[in-house]
Amino acid sequence: MAKKKVxxxxxxxxxxxxxxxxxxxCQMPTQLHHIRPIGLGIGMRSSHYQVVPLxxxxxxGQFSIHNCKEQFEAMYGTEEELLHRTLKEIKxxxxxxxxxxxxxxxxxxxxx
Numbered sequence: 001m002a003k004k005k006v007x008x009x010x011x012x013x014x015x016x017x018x019x020x021x022x023x024x025x026c027q028m029p030t031q032l033h034h035i036r037p038i039g040l041g042i043g044m045r046s047s048h049y050q051v052v053p054l055x056x057x058x059x060x061g062q063f064s065i066h067n068c069k070e071q072f073e074a075m076y077g078t079e080e081e082l083l084h085r086t087l088k089e090i091k092x093x094x095x096x097x098x099x100x101x102x103x104x105x106x107x108x109x110x111x112x
Contacts, residue, residue: 011048017090023055024085025076031059035079052082 019030030053034046065072
């Protein structure tokens with residue numbers, strides 16, 4: 001079994017953002033799936049930045065990434081594709097949030 005790494009504050013913040021996306025398949029509440037990059041040995045866990053949001057059913061259920069990986073990836077994409085999609089969604093959300101925080105009040109009507 002993989003030894004758990006204690007997440008740093010930055011990793012916890014990242015994982016919280018990922019979890020807030022909802023399952024990539026069905027948008028239900030999530031568990032975080034740590035992807036397993038090629039070459040990562042058995043019993044080793046990947047980085048806390050390499051996580052994708054999956055609900056319990058799609059993470060560890062009967063038809064899930066853990067129990068039917070080949071079929072799951074054929075339907076929904078590889079772990080790397082899911083990670084890319086996750087990071088892209090987080091980036092898009094951050095861009096929208098930054099736009100509204102930075103530009104707050106700039107579109108107000110000015111009286112003459």
